[in-house]
Amino acid sequence: MQKYQLRTRNRVEFQDITASVADAIRSQQVDSGLCVVYCPHTTAAITINENADPDVPRDINAFMNSTIPHRGDYRHAEGNSDSHIKAAYVGPSQTLIIHAGRPLLGRWQGVFFCEFDGPRDRTFYVKVMKDPHE
Amino acid sequence: MQKYQLRTRNRVEFQDITASVADAIRSQQVDSGLCVVYCPHTTAAITINENADPDVPRDINAFMNSTIPHRGDYRHAEGNSDSHIKAAYVGPSQTLIIHAGRPLLGRWQGVFFCEFDGPRDRTFYVKVMKDPHE
Amino acid sequence: MQKYQLRTRNRVEFQDITASVADAIRSQQVDSGLCVVYCPHTTAAITINENADPDVPRDINAFMNSTIPHRGDYRHAEGNSDSHIKAAYVGPSQTLIIHAGRPLLGRWQGVFFCEFDGPRDRTFYVKVMKDPHE
Numbered sequence: 001m002q003k004y005q006l007r008t009r010n011r012v013e014f015q016d017i018t019a020s021v022a023d024a025i026r027s028q029q030v031d032s033g034l035c036v037v038y039c040p041h042t043t044a045a046i047t048i049n050e051n052a053d054p055d056v057p058r059d060i061n062a063f064m065n066s067t068i069p070h071r072g073d074y075r076h077a078e079g080n081s082d083s084h085i086k087a088a089y090v091g092p093s094q095t096l097i098i099h100a101g102r103p104l105l106g107r108w109q110g111v112f113f114c115e116f117d118g119p120r121d122r123t124f125y126v127k128v129m130k131d132p133h134e
Numbered sequence: 135m136q137k138y139q140l141r142t143r144n145r146v147e148f149q150d151i152t153a154s155v156a157d158a159i160r161s162q163q164v165d166s167g168l169c170v171v172y173c174p175h176t177t178a179a180i181t182i183n184e185n186a187d188p189d190v191p192r193d194i195n196a197f198m199n200s201t202i203p204h205r206g207d208y209r210h211a212e213g214n215s216d217s218h219i220k221a222a223y224v225g226p227s228q229t230l231i232i233h234a235g236r237p238l239l240g241r242w243q244g245v246f247f248c249e250f251d252g253p254r255d256r257t258f259y260v261k262v263m264k265d266p267h268e
Numbered sequence: 269m270q271k272y273q274l275r276t277r278n279r280v281e282f283q284d285i286t287a288s289v290a291d292a293i294r295s296q297q298v299d300s301g302l303c304v305v306y307c308p309h310t311t312a313a314i315t316i317n318e319n320a321d322p323d324v325p326r327d328i329n330a331f332m333n334s335t336i337p338h339r340g341d342y343r344h345a346e347g348n349s350d351s352h353i354k355a356a357y358v359g360p361s362q363t364l365i366i367h368a369g370r371p372l373l374g375r376w377q378g379v380f381f382c383e384f385d386g387p388r389d390r391t392f393y394v395k396v397m398k399d400p401h402e
Contacts, residue, residue: 001166001233032269034304034397036168038231040240042184048360049352050310059342059349060356067201067335074193081193084183088194088224090356092182092243095229095363097306097395099269104393106308109360125238127231129168132266132400135300135367170302172365174374176318201335208327215327218317222328222358226316226377229363259372261365263302266400 002027002126008118012065014047014057017124018110021096021103024126032131035096035103039124043083043117045090046124051110064089083117090114098128136161136260142252146199148181148191151258152244155230155237158260166265169230169237173258177217177251179224180258185244198223217251224248232262270295270394276386280333282315282325285392286378289364289371292394300399303364303371307392311351311385313358314392319378332357351385358382366396 002024006015021037039046050056064086074081094111097104103111113124136158140149155171173180184190198220208215228245231238237245247258270292274283289305307314318324332354342349362379365372371379381392 001231001238034168034302034395036229036231038229038238040238040243042182042190042240042242047356048310049356053344053346055342055344056310056349056352059344060353062341063336063349063353066341068197073196073200074189076187076189076193078187081190081197084190085194085197088181088183091225091228091359093229094359095304095306095361097269097304097393099395104269104306104308106310108310109308125231127168127233127238129263129397130266131397133398135365135372168302170363170365172363172372174372174377176316176324176374176376202331207330207334208323210321210323210327212321215324215331218324219328219331222315222317225359225362227363259365261302261367263397263399264401 004124007121008115011118012061013115014112016051016110017113021111021126025098025128028128030098030128030130031101032134033098034129035098036093036127037111038093043080043087045087045092045114046094047090047112047114048094048109050108052108080117086116138258140256142249142254145252146195147249148246150185150244151247155245155260159232159262162262164232164262164264165235166268167232168263169232170227170261171245172227177214177221179221179226179248180228181224181246181248182228182243184242186242214251220250272392274390276383276388279386280329281383282380284319284378285381289379289394293366293396296396298366298396298398299369300402301366302397303366304361304395305379306361311348311355312390313355313360313382314362315358315380315382316362316377318376320376348385354384
């Protein structure tokens, strides 16, 4: 299992972590298997989406900000219930197929760390599981 | 694979099932691998979020109830389309990394069974897969 | 790993792919393990929900269409930001438990390919991982 750290700069932002995921797979020398990218935080998430046009993550976050407001009828005293709701919708992990030594991603897909309550120092894990049939 | 049963008490509620997940891993004596927590129902889900302050699941459910209303412009005759929509957003399973014989969870993370159409008797499964490199 | 192709007929629709998933598992002759159903597109997704009453996917899509509008305050020039947002909420993959040679699904559950920007020719992958303890 590999552990990665990053620093976010804004309250809400997506950071492209595709290179780290590919690196974790390469370093384990696994040709075929599964790869789990896991976020251990409750106000952040992992997603897979288009990483060609930065307006895509921008639009996703603008939509989420407008429909899951920061200030609302919440009770959680830390004032970040919106971040927990966003994390529940997007989810704490993504599972990728490893094929030919690389993460099987579509042409436009990248893996993103989703910050919903930054800026903060954050961590994510990549677990590579070799196919026992390999 | 382990099968667990629980009873929910309300139409909508989250039940913390972290102890069952940890128990399933321990009973399989797997040190390193993956663990899938799976919900076989279409009006319930599995999520991972903060289990320290009960206001967090309360706020998530209050938000979902207000934005995904029980009564709406739905056609499904059972009257629980909201529950199916919530299940689609949160998802039927979570995949955890097993590290050092335990589920790799962040400090504030717990695993929840999400009831969206209770009260009912419910089931979930935990599948533990040992890393063949272990 | 198996690759499957399908053609969608509408901008938004769910296609039941449960038979393909079961077929992929059967063809690998795996009795116990995990199965990942993966969508390589950024405007489509994979979900698990009720496949008995077609009003369930109909209601899920009607709800998503009304709350995640096609035309909105988006910047992404392709005009399909709603599709990317829906894909982020539903997610690009589902992980299933394989038990007794079949996908472990609840009585009412089916696996769906979710088209959010069709009609198009689409692809999905099914990766079967045998439990090394089997």
